[in-house]
Amino acid sequence: xxxxxxxxxxxxxxxxxxxxxxxxxxxxxxxxxxxxxxxxxxxxxxxxxxxxxxxxxxxxxxxxxxxxxxxxxxxxxxxxxxxxxxxxxxxxxxxxxxxxxxxxxxxxxxxxxxxxxxxxxxxxxxxxxxxxxxxxxxxxxxxxxxxxxxxxxxxxxxxxxxxxxxxxxxxxxxxxxxxxxxxxxxxxxxxxxxxxxxxxxxxxxxxxxxxxxxxxxxxxxxxxxxx
Amino acid sequence: xxxxxxxxxxxxxxxxxxxxxxxxxxxxxxxxxxxxxxxxxxxxxxxxxxxxxxxxxxxxxxxxxxxxxxxxxxxxxxxxxxxxxxxxxxxxxxxxxxxxxxxxxxxxxxxxxxxxxxxxxxxxxxxxxxxxxxxxxxxxxxxxxxxxxxxxxxxxxxxxxxxxxxxxxxxxxxxxxxxxxxxxxxxxxxxxxxxxxxxxxxxxxxxxxxxxxxxxxxxxxxxxxxx
DNA sequence: ATGTAGCAGATTGTTTAGCAATCTGGAACG
DNA sequence: CGTTCCAGATTGCTAAACAATCTGCTACAT
Numbered sequence: 121x122x123x124x125x126x127x128x129x130x131x132x133x134x135x136x137x138x139x140x141x142x143x144x145x146x147x148x149x150x151x152x153x154x155x156x157x158x159x160x161x162x163x164x165x166x167x168x169x170x171x172x173x174x175x176x177x178x179x180x181x182x183x184x185x186x187x188x189x190x191x192x193x194x195x196x197x198x199x200x201x202x203x204x205x206x207x208x209x210x211x212x213x214x215x216x217x218x219x220x221x222x223x224x225x226x227x228x229x230x231x232x233x234x235x236x237x238x239x240x241x242x243x244x245x246x247x248x249x250x251x252x253x254x255x256x257x258x259x260x261x262x263x264x265x266x267x268x269x270x271x272x273x274x275x276x277x278x279x280x281x282x283x284x285x286x287x288x289x290x291x292x293x294x295x296x297x298x299x300x301x302x303x304x305x306x307x308x309x310x311x312x313x314x315x316x317x318x319x320x321x322x323x324x325x326x327x328x329x330x331x332x333x334x335x336x337x338x339x340x341x342x343x344x345x346x347x
Numbered sequence: 348x349x350x351x352x353x354x355x356x357x358x359x360x361x362x363x364x365x366x367x368x369x370x371x372x373x374x375x376x377x378x379x380x381x382x383x384x385x386x387x388x389x390x391x392x393x394x395x396x397x398x399x400x401x402x403x404x405x406x407x408x409x410x411x412x413x414x415x416x417x418x419x420x421x422x423x424x425x426x427x428x429x430x431x432x433x434x435x436x437x438x439x440x441x442x443x444x445x446x447x448x449x450x451x452x453x454x455x456x457x458x459x460x461x462x463x464x465x466x467x468x469x470x471x472x473x474x475x476x477x478x479x480x481x482x483x484x485x486x487x488x489x490x491x492x493x494x495x496x497x498x499x500x501x502x503x504x505x506x507x508x509x510x511x512x513x514x515x516x517x518x519x520x521x522x523x524x525x526x527x528x529x530x531x532x533x534x535x536x537x538x539x540x541x542x543x544x545x546x547x548x549x550x551x552x553x554x555x556x557x558x559x560x561x562x563x564x565x566x567x568x569x570x571x572x573x574x
Numbered sequence: 575a576t577g578t579a580g581c582a583g584a585t586t587g588t589t590t591a592g593c594a595a596t597c598t599g600g601a602a603c604g
Numbered sequence: 605c606g607t608t609c610c611a612g613a614t615t616g617c618t619a620a621a622c623a624a625t626c627t628g629c630t631a632c633a634t
Contacts, residue, residue: 206491264433
């Protein structure tokens with residue numbers, strides 16, 4: 121059930137590792153992944169490497185054109201706008217569905233509490249933030265909405281990593297908005313839950329866009345270490 | 348650009364044919380597709396057949412569990428509800444985006460006019476209806492929304508085929524609602540366009556559900572020919 | 575006669591090897 | 605300096621084969 125549409129099992133190890141390198145910016149935008157290179161690096165056959173790459177491509181974490189090597193995409197400003205807009209559509213719908221039943225998913229509550237607990241320190245809350253939003257969607261009953269969400273979550277992680285790396289939003293700020301969403305869900309107010317979720321997502325988007333506009337043309341990772 | 352995420356080219360011929368057999372009910376729900384059988388039938392190698400099958404699986408037109416043959420799914424009542432709910436979310440968002448620019452896509456207008464033109468006769472409007480809704484989504488600028496939409500359109504086609512086959516809605520009725528949506532888009536009224544789109548989709552859903560509830564437990568295609 | 579254990583067939587998962595088609599970049603030429 | 609062509613690289617696709625796993629049937633014990 122939690123499996124992401126494509127069902128193969130062995131490539132998942134390679135998939136995980138490639139995914140991690142992309143998300144952690146170890147593989148910077150523009151880096152190319154050839155099937156042979158991946159196959160050699162992990163000691164597997166080319167078809168297996170191919171599967172892992174194709175899965176990444178279907179999630180938008182890699183781009184590829186016919187007869188060309190897959191490469192890590194550079195997210196343009198338009199991409200970021202599109203991404204967060206679409207995310208707002210899906211997640212606000214999920215929040216509304218959740219609120220219409222009035223039940224708060226346990227996983228969402230867990231992630232929320234762990235962000236709260238670490239809000240004082242310099243917590244790397246990005247993974248928990250992801251977990252929270254994912255739980256919001258997987259907690260509601262629509263399986264199609266979950267599939268749609270997982271279709272864009274890869275790219276979203278790419279963005280949220282930047283939000284956190286550049287300290288564009290504090291854990292306390294994010295946590296407060298999460299609390300409000302959970303309250304609306306618990307109060308069985310779909311309208312409010314949807315609105316809060318939408319503005320929460322749009323707030324992150326605005327911060328990221330402002331950062332991108334301020335620091336270069338695209339997503340130059342030039343000043344990640346300005347603490 | 349219009350290509351559906353997975354990029355291979357040869358399997359697309361097989362994919363198209365399999366897709367057609369499923370949508371036209373030639374392959375009834377429950378039919379199984381083994382990789383070897385498909386490979387043999389189309390004279391291609393098993394990996395190629397595998398790709399086509401996996402693509403269908405990722406669209407929900409086939410279901411499959413590990414080490415088992417893929418089979419044509421039977422859409423349960425819950426599936427239909429989920430499908431149309433999710434579709435309403437995506438398409439109403441698309442209509443709103445379209446209206447915020449105030450431009451009516453040419454393809455949508457074309458499809459609409461052809462339904463109008465044939466509304467008197469016993470037109471098989473299902474393909475045109477699909478084309479209309481697809482144009483509504485592809486006409487707006489968000490590429491992610493398009494990808495999400497194509498993720499559920501396969502299953503939607505499965506349903507709309509039944510709506511038309513059983514004469515659950517007349518072409519005139521559908522056409523009038525399409526007209527209203529286009530008017531709202533042209534009038535640059537996102538709110539209205541979204542609301543009209545949502546109720547249009549929900550109207551189809553209600554008709555289909557009523558039909559399913561009336562004629563057996565699931566989607567028994569037992570009385571397709573009651574004209 | 576019934577329930578269970580185990581076995582055989584079928585199906586997919588994965589690998590290896592290799593050929594064909596296509597794209598990219600640079601070198602030779604006008 | 606611009607254009608054409610070629611070589612290398614990379615993917616698309618095929619073929620054959622072995623391993624892992626599931627399903628359904630058969631034989632056995634109760």
